[in-house]
Amino acid sequence: MILIISTSMDPIGQNGKFYWGEKYIQKIIPFLPQNVVDIISIQSAVLYFSKANQKNNMAVKLNITESRITNSYFKLQYNLSEELSFKSFQVKEALKKIFNKKTILDLPFCSAVDENIFYDTLENTRILSEIECLQGKNNWQEIISLFNSFKPIEKNSLWNDSIILSKFSFAAAKLSECGGNLKKLIPDQSKRAKYISEKRKYRELAIKLRNRCIQLDPENPAFYSNLAYTYYQSVSELKTPGCRKDGKLIDEAKMALTNFDKALELDNSRITDHYRKGLLQTEILAENIFFGKTDCENNSEKFQAGIGYLSNGLISFQNAVNIYTAKSNDEQFCRRYRKYYIKSLYYLAQTYLRLGKEVINSDTFTTSAKLIYISEAEKRDSKISNLQQAESAINKCITEDCTKEGLSFEDAAEQNNFQCAVYKCYLKAVIHLFLFHMTSDNKHSQIAKEYFYKALEISFPPELKNQSKLFVLDKIALLNIIESKFSSAIKLLEPHYKNARYFPDFAAYTLALAYLLNGQSELAKQITEECLKNTGSILYKKFLKMSQTISLGDQQWDNLDLIYMQPEETEYQEQQKTA
Incomplete structure (x- = not known):
């Protein structure tokens, strides 16, 4: 055994003594051997310096020349042996590990430990210090x-x-x-x-x-x-x-x-874990079910699993928001986690949107090549409620993500901060696009157009400067389709289709739909056949159904069902493409 002693005296003499009376002895005894003989037989000690400004002082080894202990005091005499290669703060850290203490204040002024365990722990502490030094670089x-x-x-x-x-x-x-x-x-x-x-x-x-x-x-x-x-x-x-x-x-x-x-x-207060859990549920696991190789449209169990991931993702994002809100007076916490709060609000809005525009459920399946659109009143009310929740979340995201004081809401939406302004405006516009479809209220159409155009006008931040905005044009075209302005939708997308090296499937789908509804089924068929060559596309099954519909020549189906089947271009997906 070896004694470990703390002191604030600096320097210490070549010879000296330590004495702990009634005030401290009861705090020291639990850290000493129970047998008095074992205590007084210890012949050496390590001395470290306890004050914060002494943390880099080297520890020293002492030879114990005499020791005495009673219920009311502990006294020992020593002479200085040598300076050790360990610093005082390393001794403190080693003791914290040995005694499983969280702070230095919980350590006694004197304790006895197994010498081998102490030096092994001390060596590990030295290694830890070396790692942390390298980590800082x-x-x-x-x-x-x-x-x-x-x-x-x-x-x-x-x-x-x-x-x-x-x-x-x-x-x-x-x-x-x-x-x-x-x-x-x-x-x-x-x-x-x-x-x-x-x-x-x-x-x-x-x-x-x-x-x-x-x-x-x-x-x-x-x-x-x-x-x-x-x-x-x-x-x-x-x-x-x-x-x-x-x-x-x-x-x-x-x-x-x-x-x-x-x-x-x-x-449960780990805000980043809630946020990342939400992303896994909504952007990976739900996406895999809805747009992966598995046909969830004709499998109620898989479809409900996808809805479950979206619903649980909502809970995760809301938990992150609630944790941040509860600690809004903690400036240090807010500085550290504000990014995750803002992003959680954004994905909260996006997930509510996806639930608000999802049309297929366990009793809504295709019975043939013809597509069926079911619009029960309670389903409609539920969707509108989800879209309104989405609107509330994106509005809060825009407001909270603006660092400039005195700006109007419209100007705040144009500010790049933790969340890209293009995506904030785009998401707000898409929410109103679907609110317009569900309610036929023209105010939603006007708001959708306003924020789609904002998304087009605002510049991407430098890290996304090469990002295309075709996904915004796609949704403006979709709004035109909902308003039965099929030729306007075609004029938006057709030039990009003819001239771009790469024309994404989601835009190809919208353009084909516009052609079809505008009576240009041959052009719709041409796009559909091209896209069906890519069997790995997440829209492959949608193009296949469109192809079947074109072949049947049946114009009685509800075109909005085809619109709803499109996967949303999310910020997460766009960032993955840009990476």
Whole structure:
């Protein structure tokens, strides 16, 4: 055993004594051996300095020449042996770990610990300090080089230190990140394959270490959140066009969701976990059901699962908003999490919109090539309610995301901040487009046009400067279709179709629909046949149904059903394309 003593005296003499009387002895006794003989037989001590301005003072080793303890005091005499290679703050951190204390104030002035355990813990504290120094410089590769020096890690004492393993896992996760269009960034296929393989090794290491942290400390929500984020980041990469495709998108999304849930079970105030959980539910899992390879239109169970993901996503985004709102007086919290609050409001609006315009449910299926539109009054009221909720959320997003005082709402909508102004205006316009369709109230048509044109006029922020605004023109064309202005819709989209190198399927679908409704079925057929060549398109089934309708020559179906079947171009999808 070895004594660990704290002092504020600086410097200390070559010889001296320490005395703790009745005021402190009862706080010290729980940290000493129960047997008096064991206490007085300890012959050495480590002395560290306790004040904040002394944290970098080197600890020293003492030889204990005499000690005496009673129920009312503890006294010992010493002579100075040598200066140690550890600093005072490292000794404090080691003691906090040994005694499982959160703050230095919980540590006693004197304690006895196993000498081997103390020096092992002290060494780990030194390693932690080195990691944190490298982390401050974003030197992730050096951190992993340090990690490699302890291999095999499973046989090293660090394998039982969750804090250090978590630091190593963070560096591995950073090195695993694989953003952007790799086909453009790394044209050479063999080099690209090697790059992806190296990233996968770091990702697998991060997962291994983060699972170990959970084993060591299963009550720590941050460890579940860290593991969830590894899968979340992987999902984002797998979703990005041109990025790596060496994973299973849905399986990894569900793994991320499971671990976010575990983190939130332990600490429900984690705003970023609620936000990311919402994105996984609405932008990945729901999207996979509605626009993936599975035919959810004729499968009520799968369709209801998709609606369930959207509904649960609403809850997640609303939780993030509520947490932020409850802590609105905490300036530090608000500065740190305002971004997630604003984005949660945006995706709250977007998810309400998607629920508000969804027409298919368990009793609304195609009975033949002819499409059926069911518009029960209660379904209509529910959709209008969802669209109104969407309107409320996007209005709050626009207001809260404006940092300039005194601006009108219309001017605030044009401000780029945490949320891109183009997308805010676009989303507000789309909400009113569908409110106009549901209510036939012309005020919604006017608001939709106003904000669509704002979205066209506003510039994208620099990081999105190359982004096309064809998705805005597409929705203006859709508004024209709802107003039975089919030729106007064609004039908007046709030039882009004829001249653009790339014409996205969602716009092709709208143009084909406009042609069809304008009596130009041959042109609609031409677009449909072109798009059906891409069997991997999320609109493949929609084009197939349109093709069947054209073949039947049946003009009695409700065209708005076809409109509703379009997937919404979301900000998340647009950002993935731009990445």
